[in-house]
Amino acid sequence: MPTISKKGHLMPQSPIRKLVPYAEKAYKQGKTVYHLNIGQPDIKTPEIALNAIKEFSLEILAYTRSEGSESYRMKIAAYYKKNNVQVTHDDIIVTTGGSEALLFAFGSIMDADDEIIIPEPFYANYNGFSTASGVNIVPVISKIEDNFALPPIEEFEKLITPKTKAILICNPGNPTGYLYSKAEIEKLAAIVKKHDLFLIADEVYREFTYDGNRHYSIMEEAGLENHAIMIDSVSKRYSMCGARIGCLVSKNKSVINTALKFAQARLSPPTLAQIASEAALETPQSYFDDVISEYVERRNTLIEELQKIEGVKVAKPKGAFYCIAELPITNSDDFAQWLLEDFSIDNETIMVAPAGGFYSTPGVGLNQIRIAYVLKKESLVRAVHILKEALKVYKN
Structure with missing residues (x-):
C-alpha cells in the first residue's frame, strides 16, 4: 500500500x-x-463590499496578475499611508488569505531545517505552516501572569543559532489579544538588525485595539526596511473571512521578487474577492x-x-x-x-x-x-x- x-x-x-x-x-x-x-x-460585512460583487458584470471570470490587480494594490498602499506605513503598490503581493502570505514568506526566506523564533502561545496554524515549509519553530514562552507581554529580549538572544532566519510575532495577538508596544517593537527591531534576521509581523488585527492604545506596525520602524515582512488580510477587518484575500508587504525587493515566484506558481488570487476587497477599502470610519x-x-x-x-x-x-x-x-x-x-x-x-x-x-x-x-x-x-x-x- x-x-x-x-x-x-x-x-x-x-x-x-x-x-x-x-x-x-x-x-x-x-x-x-x-x-x-x-x-x-x-x-x-460592509455593504459596499457585497454590492461591488452584486453590481459587477462580466462575460469571463479571468485571472488577475499573480501579484494581484494593480488598482487594488494601489488602494492598499493608500490605505497603509493613512496608517503611517509608507509603501508603494510594488511592495505588495496580494495572496489567498493571510495564510498564503505566511507560506510565501516562509518559502522565500527559509530552507529546510532553518529556524524561526515565535513567542508562544501563537496562532495554531504557524505550526502547520512551519511543517509544510520544513522549518523548525523555536518557541519563547510568554506568560499569562505577564498578560502575555513580549518575553525579555535576552530570552530571544539565547535561542539564536546559525540556522535562525526570522522572528515572527502576531500583533495584536491571536490567541492572546496582546498588543505589542512601540518600545517592544523597537527591541525586536534592534535584535533582528544585530543578528541580520527577518522580522515577520502578522498584523491582520491591526484595526482592533482598545483602551486608547494605538497599533504600531513594524513597517513604521526606521532602519528595518530590509528586515521587515508584514502579513495582512481582509478577513477580520471587514468581516470577510470567506473572501480569502490577504497580502505580503515588504520594502525588501529580494523578498518581494522571490515571493512573486511563489505567487506565479499558484497563478493568481481570486478575482471576484479582490473586487470586493478593493471596494471594502472605501468603508467609512x-x-x-x-x-x-x-x-x-x-x-x-x-x-x-x-x-x-x-x-x-x-x-x-x-x-x-x-x-x-x-x-x-x-x-x-x-x-x-x-x-x-x-x-x-x-x-x-x-x-x-x-x-x-x-x-x-x-x-x-x-x-x-x-x-x-x-x-x-x-x-x-x-x-x-x-x-x-x-x-x-x-x-x-
Missing part, C-alpha cells in the same frame, strides 16, 4: 476545527452550541468605530464574567478579539470534547478551543482555552455561565 509522507504525518490538526464532528453530533441531538472556539465575527465599541463591550463583559469563576485566571486583551483563560483542570482537550458530548444546561453547551495547540512546547497550555468573543454580550454571559457550571460537574 502506498505510504503517506513524513510531512503529512507531522502536519498538526487544527485545535480549533478538530472538535467540529462533536459539535455536529451535538446539533443532531438538538443542542444549542455557543461557539467560543473560532474567530468568525458575527459583525456584518464610522463602521470601525461601531465595531471597536462593540468589541470593547464584549471584551469587558467576558472578562468580568470569567473573573467571577473560582479558580479561573484570565489575561485582559488589548486588541484582537480573543483571550486565553486558565482553568482549574488538567486537560482542556478532554474538557472541550466532554462539553460537546456529555454536558448541557437546558440543552445548551459551549465549544471552546483547547490552548495546547497554540503552543509548540509539548505539555504547555494543557489547562488553558482560547475564547473568541465574537458573540453578542447576552450570549457571552450565557456561555460563561455554562462554563462555570460545567467546571463544577467536570471536576467532580
Whole structure:
C-alpha cells in the first residue's frame, strides 16, 4: 500500500476545527452550541463590499496578475499611508488569505531545517505552516501572569543559532489579544538588525485595539526596511473571512521578487474577492468605530464574567478579539470534547478551543482555552455561565 509522507504525518490538526464532528453530533441531538472556539465575527460585512460583487458584470471570470490587480494594490498602499506605513503598490503581493502570505514568506526566506523564533502561545496554524515549509519553530514562552507581554529580549538572544532566519510575532495577538508596544517593537527591531534576521509581523488585527492604545506596525520602524515582512488580510477587518484575500508587504525587493515566484506558481488570487476587497477599502470610519465599541463591550463583559469563576485566571486583551483563560483542570482537550458530548444546561453547551495547540512546547497550555468573543454580550454571559457550571460537574 502506498505510504503517506513524513510531512503529512507531522502536519498538526487544527485545535480549533478538530472538535467540529462533536459539535455536529451535538446539533443532531438538538443542542444549542455557543461557539467560543473560532474567530468568525458575527459583525456584518460592509455593504459596499457585497454590492461591488452584486453590481459587477462580466462575460469571463479571468485571472488577475499573480501579484494581484494593480488598482487594488494601489488602494492598499493608500490605505497603509493613512496608517503611517509608507509603501508603494510594488511592495505588495496580494495572496489567498493571510495564510498564503505566511507560506510565501516562509518559502522565500527559509530552507529546510532553518529556524524561526515565535513567542508562544501563537496562532495554531504557524505550526502547520512551519511543517509544510520544513522549518523548525523555536518557541519563547510568554506568560499569562505577564498578560502575555513580549518575553525579555535576552530570552530571544539565547535561542539564536546559525540556522535562525526570522522572528515572527502576531500583533495584536491571536490567541492572546496582546498588543505589542512601540518600545517592544523597537527591541525586536534592534535584535533582528544585530543578528541580520527577518522580522515577520502578522498584523491582520491591526484595526482592533482598545483602551486608547494605538497599533504600531513594524513597517513604521526606521532602519528595518530590509528586515521587515508584514502579513495582512481582509478577513477580520471587514468581516470577510470567506473572501480569502490577504497580502505580503515588504520594502525588501529580494523578498518581494522571490515571493512573486511563489505567487506565479499558484497563478493568481481570486478575482471576484479582490473586487470586493478593493471596494471594502472605501468603508467609512464610522463602521470601525461601531465595531471597536462593540468589541470593547464584549471584551469587558467576558472578562468580568470569567473573573467571577473560582479558580479561573484570565489575561485582559488589548486588541484582537480573543483571550486565553486558565482553568482549574488538567486537560482542556478532554474538557472541550466532554462539553460537546456529555454536558448541557437546558440543552445548551459551549465549544471552546483547547490552548495546547497554540503552543509548540509539548505539555504547555494543557489547562488553558482560547475564547473568541465574537458573540453578542447576552450570549457571552450565557456561555460563561455554562462554563462555570460545567467546571463544577467536570471536576467532580
